[in-house]
Amino acid sequence: MPNSTLYNPHISVDCVVFGFDGEKLKVLLIERRLDEQVDEQSELYNDKKLPGSIILNDEDIDDAASRVLNELTGLKNIYLSQFKSFGNPTRTNNPRDILWLERTTQLKIGRIVTVAYVALIKIDRKLVFNAEDSSANWYDVNEIEKMTLAFDHNTIIRTGLEHIRHRVDVEPHLLFELLPKKFTISQLRILHDVLHQTRSDVRNFQKKVSQMPYLVMLDETEEGVPHRAARLYKYKK
Amino acid sequence: MPNSTLYNPHISVDCVVFGFDGEKLKVLLIERRLDEQVDEQSELYNDKKLPGSIILNDEDIDDAASRVLNELTGLKNIYLSQFKSFGNPTRTNNPRDILWLERTTQLKIGRIVTVAYVALIKIDRKLVFNAEDSSANWYDVNEIEKMTLAFDHNTIIRTGLEHIRHRVDVEPHLLFELLPKKFTISQLRILHDVLHQTRSDVRNFQKKVSQMPYLVMLDETEEGVPHRAARLYKYKK
DNA sequence: ACAAAAGTGTTTGGAGTACACCCATGA
DNA sequence: TCATGGGTGTACTCCAAACACTTTTGT
Numbered sequence: 001m002p003n004s005t006l007y008n009p010h011i012s013v014d015c016v017v018f019g020f021d022g023e024k025l026k027v028l029l030i031e032r033r034l035d036e037q038v039d040e041q042s043e044l045y046n047d048k049k050l051p052g053s054i055i056l057n058d059e060d061i062d063d064a065a066s067r068v069l070n071e072l073t074g075l076k077n078i079y080l081s082q083f084k085s086f087g088n089p090t091r092t093n094n095p096r097d098i099l100w101l102e103r104t105t106q107l108k109i110g111r112i113v114t115v116a117y118v119a120l121i122k123i124d125r126k127l128v129f130n131a132e133d134s135s136a137n138w139y140d141v142n143e144i145e146k147m148t149l150a151f152d153h154n155t156i157i158r159t160g161l162e163h164i165r166h167r168v169d170v171e172p173h174l175l176f177e178l179l180p181k182k183f184t185i186s187q188l189r190i191l192h193d194v195l196h197q198t199r200s201d202v203r204n205f206q207k208k209v210s211q212m213p214y215l216v217m218l219d220e221t222e223e224g225v226p227h228r229a230a231r232l233y234k235y236k237k
Numbered sequence: 238m239p240n241s242t243l244y245n246p247h248i249s250v251d252c253v254v255f256g257f258d259g260e261k262l263k264v265l266l267i268e269r270r271l272d273e274q275v276d277e278q279s280e281l282y283n284d285k286k287l288p289g290s291i292i293l294n295d296e297d298i299d300d301a302a303s304r305v306l307n308e309l310t311g312l313k314n315i316y317l318s319q320f321k322s323f324g325n326p327t328r329t330n331n332p333r334d335i336l337w338l339e340r341t342t343q344l345k346i347g348r349i350v351t352v353a354y355v356a357l358i359k360i361d362r363k364l365v366f367n368a369e370d371s372s373a374n375w376y377d378v379n380e381i382e383k384m385t386l387a388f389d390h391n392t393i394i395r396t397g398l399e400h401i402r403h404r405v406d407v408e409p410h411l412l413f414e415l416l417p418k419k420f421t422i423s424q425l426r427i428l429h430d431v432l433h434q435t436r437s438d439v440r441n442f443q444k445k446v447s448q449m450p451y452l453v454m455l456d457e458t459e460e461g462v463p464h465r466a467a468r469l470y471k472y473k474k
Numbered sequence: 475a476c477a478a479a480a481g482t483g484t485t486t487g488g489a490g491t492a493c494a495c496c497c498a499t500g501a
Numbered sequence: 502t503c504a505t506g507g508g509t510g511t512a513c514t515c516c517a518a519a520c521a522c523t524t525t526t527g528t
Binding site for chain 2: 517518519520521524525526527528
């Protein structure tokens with residue numbers, strides 16, 4: 001439980017956590033609920049938000065983002081990239097959001113500037129989603145556009161998606177943060193296409209990846225598929 | 238003079254203002270001086286810092302960056318791009334910096350997270366550099382690496398330079414923010430090379446720019462040069 | 475006349491793109 | 502045996518890179 005001598009209530013971090021299920025790009029969202037009805041006009045919360053937190057008084061902002069992810073997933077060493085800060089003074093104006101903040105933090109909250117991060121994780125890991133005394137789930141990025149999230153989190157996700165698309169152009173090895181340790185060329189191609197918003201030719205894609213020295217072919221194939229099993233690869237170094 | 242009911246002392250903006258003098262890339266730095274000697278151990282300040290400010294209570298962070306630039310140069314509609322926030326808790330630990338902050342803001346200052354922006358301006362404009370009751374000057378980006386600036390401003394400038402280099406790859410028209418309204422192809426090529434850290438071939442560069450529809454040839458040539466005068470161009474649309 | 479930078483075409487290699495068929499596997 | 506995706510090669514196009522000489526102007 002946040003404590004006013006430990007926390008800095010002016011600055012927060014929010015994480016847009018991307019995952020890839022083999023077909024679509026997903027984002028991890030926290031279910032926002034307040035069960036206890038404190039007074040008559042308090043609504044029940046039943047919407048979603050990005051994982052995030054106000055920062056600790058002596059905490060680096062990158063460390064705060066790592067902490068949020070670790071509390072959420074139990075994992076360390078997740079790929080994290082700060083992409084933008086959101087400081088519009090009206091972003092914390094919705095009474096619904098203010099009430100929720102003050103309930104969950106036990107702090108008097110005014111304006112908050114949030115520093116947003118993109119995180120990439122392998123969706124196949126069994127994750128412990130128990131942060132913020134609530135649960136988290138994966139949602140298709142395309143579905144999210146139609147949902148109404150807390151604060152300005154729709155905008156943050158949209159911007160984070162653009163950011164990671166640009167980053168992948170410059171650093172293609174980021175794709176491997178989203179794939180399982182062993183993967184097929186098809187999975188790599190589909191992920192590549194989802195992020196680049198293209199549809200690559202299968203043969204040309206094979207040609208391209210065969211020139212990547214850091215992609216090593218394994219002596220294994222996938223299992224349990226109702227067709228010819230594809231060769232597995234791993235990312236090396 | 239800052240006033241504690243108007244200003245939010247937890248968040249600031251800093252601007253890395255780039256200019257191009259025809260040869261080298263420059264950054265605008267404020268001379269930091271405190272003339273009045275308040276007590277015996279107070280040093281005289283004679284170093285440099287980025288233009289910046291803590292934000293107003295109800296001010297958007299982008300607006301705060303615009304305000305800083307307008308106060309500094311008198312200009313509006315300057316190209317501005319937020320690139321990173323710096324929130325290491327030790328960045329405001331230097332007693333020298335703390336003292337300076339409290340003197341100039343008249344506020345009790347703790348930790349500050351700063352949101353950093355890159356700005357591009359045409360160096361040929363006659364600018365009114367009178368912000369923060371001090372003066373500002375252009376410095377070569379390469380010289381700055383050897384200087385010791387206030388706070389973590391060396392790091393901010395280095396990161397801002399990387400940022401603008403990437404941006405120019407994606408949006409080549411940003412180059413025209415740095416050039417005078419009328420410019421030669423040589424100027425454009427030299428600026429391009431400075432930012433890409435390359436040395437382009439003159440003929441190949443001419444070929445490339447001749448395919449840019451937004452680059453229009455004027456019926457004028459440069460003047461006062463001790464050699465064949467080059468044709469002038471302007472950027473259209 | 476000389477110094478200094480402006481301006482101008484061609485060739486070549488590599489990368490990207492388009493395109494169609496047989497193969498292996500499970501049901 | 503059938504349905505489903507896996508895996509493979511060639512030809513064409515286009516862009517980037519290499520490369521040298523003549524022109525214009527001021528001193």
